């Protein structure tokens with residue numbers, strides 16, 4: 001496999017590449033939404049989250065994807081089958097979670113790439129506008145063992161911190177450190193030389209961030225950074241999940257999988273949105289969901305059959321399947337599990353989560369994480 005050509009070309013114009021998609025995490029920070037559905041399958045801008053990653057990978061020229069599954073593994077093949085967005089899809093399950101490195105090694109059993117070939121590895125909770133072909137190009141030109149996509153964030157302490165030398169080589173990898181020396185972080189998209197994956201111990205729990213990358217750097221292998229400033233988001237927290245969905249709906253990040261045109265609102269089939277409601281900022285209204293007259297809904301995600309009743313006010317929140325916000329209730333940065341009900345008069349503040357099926361009776365009391 002020989003890749004060459006100008007920046008901006010797709011991989012299929014330069015070469016075909018296969019990828020491993022890491023989707024075995026439990027998504028605990030997104031509970032209760034992830035109790036019934038793994039994080040990569042949560043409805044996001046009208047489709048399962050992964051659809052956006054798959055469509056973008058396909059558009060970049062990736063041809064075959066191996067899913068590394070663990071938590072609720074059976075749901076992935078049920079969602080995407082063996083072919084989607086022009087990609088051949090293969091599923092490799094772990095009997096026990098093997099960590100990110102162990103999962104990559106386990107999934108490598110299903111790769112068809114040769115020892116020298118580049119293999120793309122993607123975290124399954126990332127929205128990114130970076131050019132995958134350019135990342136592969138950097139990898140091949142530098143003859144690296146692995147090339148990491150790096151981006152800059154305001155709070156690097158929640159991520160893998162990755163300092164680089166002036167020539168772009170990675171000099172250290174510090175996973176979730178309290179003293180980050182740079183705001184340049186691991187963006188969760190790697191290009192490995194295939195034979196490097198085969199050096200990860202088989203059937204053992206291994207962290208690629210805490211063991212494989214630091215080990216490669218210590219042994220003098222070339223680990224390259226591909227620094228990029230395009231759109232990037234890890235949707236692993238409730239606020240980031242809501243933001244990611246809204247950014248896809250408004251078109252801030254273009255996605256070939258968006259089921260409609262970008263705009264201030266996306267209403268799915270059977271959604272009933274009153275013309276006397278104000279619905280903005282990239283809100284998605286799920287199938288058969290309802291927004292009644294006089295209500296205001298901004299920057300939110302309504303799963304199928306959710307209801308916002310007359311005069312309710314909802315901002316930056318997620319309403320699980322069939323969840324209901326009664327007249328006059330207010331939600332700001334809240335998460336409602338499937339079938340949860342917020343009775344009239346309740347005010348739910350930032351970070352508040354209601355478990356599936358819980359019903360808050362009518363009240364004058366305010367619920368807020370600040371009080």
Ligand code: GDD
Pocket residue numbers: 022023024025026068069070094097098099100103122123124125126158159160161175185186187188209234236
């Ligand atoms: N198959 C499998 N098995 N997948 C796993 C396992 C496992 O045991 N553990 C985690 N994953 C998957 C998750 O499903 C997710 O797609 C990906 O690996 C990363 O796990 P997260 O739990 O989302 O990690 P994080 O967000 O705290 O940190 C990672 O991503 C950051 C970028 O968003 C690290 O790679 C950081 O270094 C990085 O900065």
Ligand code: MG
Pocket residue numbers: 123125234235236
């Ligand atoms: Mg993550």
